[in-house]
Amino acid sequence: MKDMSGYLKEYIRSSIKRDFKSSENIKGFHKEKMSVYNLKPLNMTSTFERMPFISAEISGFEILSARMFLDGKEVCPLISNFRMEYKPLEPMDFGEHKVQIEMEDIYGNIKKLEWGFIVQDREAKYNFYFGVPHCHTSYSDGRGRPYDACAHVRKNNLDYIIIADHSNFLDGVMNNNYEYDKERDEYVERKGSRWYKTRKEIEKINRIYDGFLAIRAFEMSSSRWGHINVIGSETYVEANRQAMDINKFFAWLKKQRNIAVVINHPHKHFKYINYMEDMDGIINLIEVANGAPPRKYRRLEEHYYRMLDMGWHLGAVNGQDNHRANWGDNDNLTVILAKELNKDAFIEALRNRRTYSTETRNLKLYFKANGFYMGSIIGLNEGDKINFNINAQDERVPIKKIQLISNGGRVIDEIRFKGDNNVRWNPVLKAQRDRTWYVVKVTHINGRQGISSPVFIKFNS
Known part of the structure; x- marks a missing residue:
C-alpha cells in the first residue's frame, strides 16, 4: 500500500486475510469507527513556521488506505503507528492553507476530514485604514446613490466604505425576480440592475480617487434570524421571495470564495446561533456597536462577548448603518489593518479579523x-x-x-x-x-x- 509503513502495514495485512464473505452486508457499519484527531497545526490556528510539521493521528477498524492532501495536492506523509506526518519541502506561502485526510476501510467506506491553518509573516507591517463597513443607499432603503456615498465618505477624510444595501430591496428581486437564476438558486448580476450599477459606480470612484477604496456588499435581511452582511461576493441571495432559511443561506456561504461575513446589530432580530464548527471561520465578524443619527447609536459588546463564549471566532466592527446622506459624519468607525488599500488585502484582513471598533477618528x-x-x-x-x-x-x-x-x-x-x-x-x-x-x-x-x-x-x- 502506497506510503504506508510499520505497524499500520502489519495491521492492514493481517486484517485483509480475514474472511469477508459477508462484508457487503455490513458495508457502512464501521464508517463512524474511522476517525482523525490530534491535528497539528490546530484548526484555524496561526503559525510563523513556513515549513510546519503537519500531522494527524488516525484510528479505525480495518483501514485499507490513508491519504493526505495539502491545498488540493496529494502529498506523501510518513505513516507510522497510526500517525500521519508531513513536512513541506519548501517554505509555504503566507496565508491560509487547507489539509485533507482521506481514509478508506476494506468495506469501501470513505472518511474525509478537512482543516486549515494560517502561515503568518512575523515581520508583516500593516497600515491603519479608517472607514465605514456598513451603510445603505437609495438602491435599498437609504438615500443617494453608491457614488454619492463614496464621495461623501471621501470628503470626510476616511479611507474606505463598504456599501451593503439590503438584497431584498434590490430591483433584481423587487421587479419580478429578474436577476434570479433558478438553476443556480442565486441572483446573478444583469446589466442595468442596481446590483450592476453599484459595482460600476464603485469602480468609477476607485479609478478617480487615489488612496481610497470602495467595496460592494449586500445585507441578507431576515426578520426571523437577523441581518448578515456579505462582503465581496459576485452574486447575492435574499430571504423573502427566495425564502432562503438560515441553513440554506449557510450552505450558499460555504460555496463562496474570497468573501467576508459580518453579523449586524445583534440586539435586534438576531437569534444567537449555537456554535457550528463548519461555519466558524466562514462567519468572520460581529458589530460591537451600531448606528448613526437619526438612528440611535448602541454599544453591543455584551452580545460580542456572549458569541465569543459560545466558541465563535469573531472580530469586532463598528457599523454606522447609514440610512441618510451622512456617511462617515459620525466618529464611530472600524479600523482595518491591511497591507494595502485594495479589495484583496481588505478581504484578507476581514477574514483574519484584523479589525477594531473606535469611537474616535484617530485611535x-x-x-x-x-x-x-x-x-x-x-x-x-x-x-x-x-x-x-x-x-x-x-x-x-x-x-x-x-x-x-x-x-x-x-x-x-x-x-x-x-x-x-x-x-x-x-x-x-x-x-x-x-x-x-x-x-x-x-x-x-x-x-x-x-x-x-x-x-x-x-x-x-
Whole structure:
C-alpha cells in the first residue's frame, strides 16, 4: 500500500486475510469507527513556521488506505503507528492553507476530514485604514446613490466604505425576480440592475480617487434570524421571495470564495446561533456597536462577548448603518489593518479579523499576543506564557485606561493613565483553559471607547 509503513502495514495485512464473505452486508457499519484527531497545526490556528510539521493521528477498524492532501495536492506523509506526518519541502506561502485526510476501510467506506491553518509573516507591517463597513443607499432603503456615498465618505477624510444595501430591496428581486437564476438558486448580476450599477459606480470612484477604496456588499435581511452582511461576493441571495432559511443561506456561504461575513446589530432580530464548527471561520465578524443619527447609536459588546463564549471566532466592527446622506459624519468607525488599500488585502484582513471598533477618528491600536496580531488563533499548552503587546495612540483624544477582557466579559487586568496620547502596556499571563479569548478595551478621557478583535487561544491537548 502506497506510503504506508510499520505497524499500520502489519495491521492492514493481517486484517485483509480475514474472511469477508459477508462484508457487503455490513458495508457502512464501521464508517463512524474511522476517525482523525490530534491535528497539528490546530484548526484555524496561526503559525510563523513556513515549513510546519503537519500531522494527524488516525484510528479505525480495518483501514485499507490513508491519504493526505495539502491545498488540493496529494502529498506523501510518513505513516507510522497510526500517525500521519508531513513536512513541506519548501517554505509555504503566507496565508491560509487547507489539509485533507482521506481514509478508506476494506468495506469501501470513505472518511474525509478537512482543516486549515494560517502561515503568518512575523515581520508583516500593516497600515491603519479608517472607514465605514456598513451603510445603505437609495438602491435599498437609504438615500443617494453608491457614488454619492463614496464621495461623501471621501470628503470626510476616511479611507474606505463598504456599501451593503439590503438584497431584498434590490430591483433584481423587487421587479419580478429578474436577476434570479433558478438553476443556480442565486441572483446573478444583469446589466442595468442596481446590483450592476453599484459595482460600476464603485469602480468609477476607485479609478478617480487615489488612496481610497470602495467595496460592494449586500445585507441578507431576515426578520426571523437577523441581518448578515456579505462582503465581496459576485452574486447575492435574499430571504423573502427566495425564502432562503438560515441553513440554506449557510450552505450558499460555504460555496463562496474570497468573501467576508459580518453579523449586524445583534440586539435586534438576531437569534444567537449555537456554535457550528463548519461555519466558524466562514462567519468572520460581529458589530460591537451600531448606528448613526437619526438612528440611535448602541454599544453591543455584551452580545460580542456572549458569541465569543459560545466558541465563535469573531472580530469586532463598528457599523454606522447609514440610512441618510451622512456617511462617515459620525466618529464611530472600524479600523482595518491591511497591507494595502485594495479589495484583496481588505478581504484578507476581514477574514483574519484584523479589525477594531473606535469611537474616535484617530485611535491607532496595536494588539499582539506572542507576536500574533489581534484576530489570530494561537495554539498553546496550559500554563504557557502569553506575552501581550498593547500600544494605543490618539493624537486628539487622550486615553484614560486600558482593560484586558476575557471569557464572561470579565476584566482580568487593567492599567490607568493620566490622559496620555500614546500609551504602552505589556502584561504577561499564563494560558488557562477557562480563558479562550482576550479583548483589549480602550477608554478615553471623554468616555469614548475602542474595542479590539480578540486574540484566541486553542489548547494543544
